[in-house]
Every structure is written in C-alpha cells, then in structure tokens.
Amino acid sequence: MSASRLEAALAASEDPTAKARTLLPLHRIWSETAAIPGPVRPVVARSWQRQNLGPAVIRPLDAAGIRERRERAAGLSSLVPLLRERLLGLAADAGNELVISDDEGYVLWVDGPSQVRRRSDGIGFVGGARWRETDVGTNSLGAAMTERAPVQIFGPEHAREEQHAWVCTSAPLLDAAGAVLGTVTLSGSYRTAHPHTLALVCAAVAEASGLLAVRRDAELAQLAGRVPAPAAPHVLVDPAGWVARTHGFGVSGRLRLPGGLGPGPLWVAGLGHVVAEAVDGGWTLRAADTRTELELIAHPAPRALIHHGDSSTAVPLSERHYQILALLAAHPAGLDVRGMLARLDGATTEVTVRAELSRLRRRLGGLIESRPYRLVVPVLVHG
Incomplete structure (x- = not known):
C-alpha cells in the first residue's frame, strides 16, 4: 500500500x-x-x-x-x-x-x-x-x-x-x-x-x-513437505489455489481453480488441461496426456469449447476474443502483433491488441503461444 x-x-x-x-x-x-x-x-x-x-x-x-x-x-x-x-x-x-x-x-x-x-x-x-x-x-x-x-x-x-x-x-x-x-x-x-x-x-x-x-507461506511449506513430489510435471496447491510446489509448469503465486473442483480431468487457466488428485490439505494437478482440441462457436453467443478426451469445458468469449481466436485459427503458423492489428476490425494500437491477447491467454491457459501468437492445439471454427 x-x-x-x-x-x-x-x-x-x-x-x-x-x-x-x-x-x-x-x-x-x-x-x-x-x-x-x-x-x-x-x-x-x-x-x-x-x-x-x-x-x-x-x-x-x-x-x-x-x-x-x-x-x-x-x-x-x-x-x-x-x-x-x-x-x-x-x-x-x-x-x-x-x-x-x-x-x-x-x-x-x-x-x-x-x-x-x-x-x-x-x-x-x-x-x-x-x-x-x-x-x-x-x-x-x-x-x-x-x-x-x-x-x-x-x-x-x-x-x-x-x-x-x-x-x-x-x-x-x-x-x-x-x-x-x-x-x-x-x-x-x-x-x-x-x-x-x-x-x-x-x-x-x-x-x-x-x-x-x-x-x-508457512502453511504452503508444510503442505509441500507433507505431500510427496511425483516425478511427472505437476503443481501442488492448497484449496484456495495458492501454489505450494511446481515442477514442469511455469506458474507461481495463485491459480484460479474452478468451482466444485473434484478428482479427475479438468482445465485450469494458466495450466491448460490437467488431472486433479486430492491430497492431504490440497490438490496435486498433473499434466494430462490426452489430446486437447479447441472448437469455436459464434452463435448464438461466442464461446470456445475445449475438448480433452471425453470431457469438455465451455469458455464464454467476447466478440473481440472470438475474432482473435478465429484469426489465429486461419493462420496456423502464427501472427505477430502488427499482423493481428492489421487484420482485426476496429483495433487501433498494438498496446490494445497485446492487452486483449494477454487477457485471452490467461483465460485459455497454455492454448496460445507467443512470438508469434499461435494456437498450439487443433481448432474447428463454426462461423
């Protein structure tokens, strides 16, 4: 403060x-x-x-x-x-x-x-x-x-x-x-x-x-010391999403966990698709090995469906975020900020494009890479 x-x-x-x-x-x-x-x-x-x-x-x-x-x-x-x-x-x-x-x-x-x-x-x-x-x-x-x-x-x-x-x-x-x-x-x-x-x-x-x-910090240290660390990539979090330990994921601080979290596959912003396992005092989120696909639906309201094996997660989208994803789907090799700016209707500055992409990447976890911006999973678009 x-x-x-x-x-x-x-x-x-x-x-x-x-x-x-x-x-x-x-x-x-x-x-x-x-x-x-x-x-x-x-x-x-x-x-x-x-x-x-x-x-x-x-x-x-x-x-x-x-x-x-x-x-x-x-x-x-x-x-x-x-x-x-x-x-x-x-x-x-x-x-x-x-x-x-x-x-x-x-x-x-x-x-x-x-x-x-x-x-x-x-x-x-x-x-x-x-x-x-x-x-x-x-x-x-x-x-x-x-x-x-x-x-x-x-x-x-x-x-x-x-x-x-x-x-x-x-x-x-x-x-x-x-x-x-x-x-x-x-x-x-x-x-x-x-x-x-x-x-x-x-x-x-x-x-x-x-x-x-x-x-x-003391409670997270106790959690990390209490729960054995698996060799596979994972994140150990407390029930509120505070990260006690991470291996193979570039995250720190706090994750936004979905409501009604339970054991099994799920999608977490900042991580993408993982498998949740309940542990004493929190959750271990392991990297999932099932194929992930993205489906974009424009009507009646823009949304993305993230398919992971037999499960799907719906993510509501703004019109602008739908436009960005559709544009990335049409350019699988990727686009830099200037390329995005030239193709987005109504976009005025590189700063605003970067801000929108940053917000969208936070919502979709690891599905969008940067330098250049591109989707890393197969995508199906319904206009």
Missing part, C-alpha cells in the same frame, strides 16, 4: 467545522444537478460519479448470518485480534469506533465507545449491514473496496445527508493476489477528523497483511 496514494480529507491545521461548511454547497450542487464542482477531491468525484441515489438498502444479517460470514472469512477472522490491539485503544481515545467488514462489504465486527456505536446504529452502520457504495452511496468503506486503496471520507463528502456528521477512514485488506479480503474502518464525529487517522489505519492493515502472508 503505497504512501504516495494516501490522501487525507483535510489537513491537520484545518478546522473541521469550517471545512464542512465549505463542502456542503458542493454537495448540494451535485445532489441537485448531478454536476460535480471542480474543488471536489478526485477520489470523492469518482465515487459521486458512480452513484445512483435511490433509497438506501440496508438489511442487516441476523446473528446466525454474521457467524456464517465470520466462519467463511477465516483468514480475516484470524486478524481481528491484531487489528483490535493496534487500533481500538487509540480509536476509543479519539471518539472513534473500529469496524471490520468482509470481502463483500458486510460489517462483521464493530468495537468502540458505546456513545459512538449508538450514533452509528442510527444510520444503519451496524453488524450484519452491507455498506458498499451501491447500498448506501459514497462512504469510505465502499469507496476503499472499489478503489482498492485507502480512503478517508469527511462530512458532506458522503453521498447521503444522514452521514454528513461523520468522518470515516478505511483501508482494504488485500491478499498477495490483490483480492480484497475485507476492509478496516475507523469512524466517528467529523469533529474528530485528522490526517493521522489515515496513516494509522494503513499501518495496521499493512501489518495484518504481512502477518497473513507469513502464515500462508
């Missing part, structure tokens, strides 16, 4: 009440006309542009629903004691509460002074409530999830007037692959606003992320 991206809502020398008075007319202009005045901070302007101010939708989960989500977010749950230790005492001294939400914006833990919690209850900022931007408008929790960066939202920067008395500071907790695990927020009266709060939240989240990475 880069310090250069931190942008506090007001300077330490600014008076919060005076700041709120200057922001209120800007909010009124936007809420009445949908025009965003120039002085509005860029992160707030982006959030306001994403708004569709219908009625707020807050339907908190019951106690059983909260417990279920806490169990689902086991990694996040394991970090709560650390976050409380680093933030709760200072937050209480400053008249703030600590709020921790999961990867979908559901508030799962709320701690802090009772008077602050009673006030947050009044606006629906409670355990079990979902606080994405689409639910309650511009707020720091929702904006941090969308921006994937720390955000402080002050007073009338909130989309809804009932939140104008608040300042909220949030930072997303990201895993090593960049996925949002949850969000950590300090919130209180706008009169408690201070730029140091942003740095404090970010430091705690960075420490929590580091602890999570250390734990995951």
Whole structure:
C-alpha cells in the first residue's frame, strides 16, 4: 500500500467545522444537478460519479448470518485480534469506533465507545449491514473496496445527508493476489477528523497483511513437505489455489481453480488441461496426456469449447476474443502483433491488441503461444 496514494480529507491545521461548511454547497450542487464542482477531491468525484441515489438498502444479517460470514472469512477472522490491539485503544481515545467488514462489504465486527456505536446504529452502520457504495452511496468503506486503496471520507463528502456528521477512514485488506479480503474502518464525529487517522489505519492493515502472508507461506511449506513430489510435471496447491510446489509448469503465486473442483480431468487457466488428485490439505494437478482440441462457436453467443478426451469445458468469449481466436485459427503458423492489428476490425494500437491477447491467454491457459501468437492445439471454427 503505497504512501504516495494516501490522501487525507483535510489537513491537520484545518478546522473541521469550517471545512464542512465549505463542502456542503458542493454537495448540494451535485445532489441537485448531478454536476460535480471542480474543488471536489478526485477520489470523492469518482465515487459521486458512480452513484445512483435511490433509497438506501440496508438489511442487516441476523446473528446466525454474521457467524456464517465470520466462519467463511477465516483468514480475516484470524486478524481481528491484531487489528483490535493496534487500533481500538487509540480509536476509543479519539471518539472513534473500529469496524471490520468482509470481502463483500458486510460489517462483521464493530468495537468502540458505546456513545459512538449508538450514533452509528442510527444510520444503519451496524453488524450484519452491507455498506458498499451501491447500498448506501459514497462512504469510505465502499469507496476503499472499489478503489482498492485507502480512503478517508469527511462530512458532506458522503453521498447521503444522514452521514454528513461523520468522518470515516478505511483501508482494504488485500491478499498477495490483490483480492480484497475485507476492509478496516475507523469512524466517528467529523469533529474528530485528522490526517493521522489515515496513516494509522494503513499501518495496521499493512501489518495484518504481512502477518497473513507469513502464515500462508508457512502453511504452503508444510503442505509441500507433507505431500510427496511425483516425478511427472505437476503443481501442488492448497484449496484456495495458492501454489505450494511446481515442477514442469511455469506458474507461481495463485491459480484460479474452478468451482466444485473434484478428482479427475479438468482445465485450469494458466495450466491448460490437467488431472486433479486430492491430497492431504490440497490438490496435486498433473499434466494430462490426452489430446486437447479447441472448437469455436459464434452463435448464438461466442464461446470456445475445449475438448480433452471425453470431457469438455465451455469458455464464454467476447466478440473481440472470438475474432482473435478465429484469426489465429486461419493462420496456423502464427501472427505477430502488427499482423493481428492489421487484420482485426476496429483495433487501433498494438498496446490494445497485446492487452486483449494477454487477457485471452490467461483465460485459455497454455492454448496460445507467443512470438508469434499461435494456437498450439487443433481448432474447428463454426462461423
């Protein structure tokens, strides 16, 4: 989490009440006309542009629903004691509460002074409530999830007037692959606003992320030591797809495993067709020796069928990705980027072509080679 991206809502020398008075007319202009005045901070302007101010939708989960989500977010749950230790005492001294939400914006833990919690209850900022931007408008929790960066939202920067008395500071907790695990927020009266709060939240989240990475690396090392390594090419992963060991495959980090993974042949982005074998604490994915073929179907919706022995995997395609694959099918010797650009309708730059090919290669695993770009399996095209 880069310090250069931190942008506090007001300077330490600014008076919060005076700041709120200057922001209120800007909010009124936007809420009445949908025009965003120039002085509005860029992160707030982006959030306001994403708004569709219908009625707020807050339907908190019951106690059983909260417990279920806490169990689902086991990694996040394991970090709560650390976050409380680093933030709760200072937050209480400053008249703030600590709020921790999961990867979908559901508030799962709320701690802090009772008077602050009673006030947050009044606006629906409670355990079990979902606080994405689409639910309650511009707020720091929702904006941090969308921006994937720390955000402080002050007073009338909130989309809804009932939140104008608040300042909220949030930072997303990201895993090593960049996925949002949850969000950590300090919130209180706008009169408690201070730029140091942003740095404090970010430091705690960075420490929590580091602890999570250390734990995951230790668990992967244990998995690699526990499961014997076959001589054939394979990848050993934990249930979430984190790579514990690889041999004969150029992968690292994390694989996107298909839902409902079970033993047997399957297709995995980044690997292609493999055979999955359940092991203690994860999966071994072995290279498959069955012939793989690609079938392209244009109608009624573009898609690719990847046939591997007796199994098939359907991959939905955009119109552009179907065009690229059909073009590669028509040029089995391959094409470089310039050749692709010259033949793709509507393509304007080599950069955009490379970007599309990169996205397509991630979706189709090892079926497309580069230098030049070409398909490495037989292909049948239905126009």
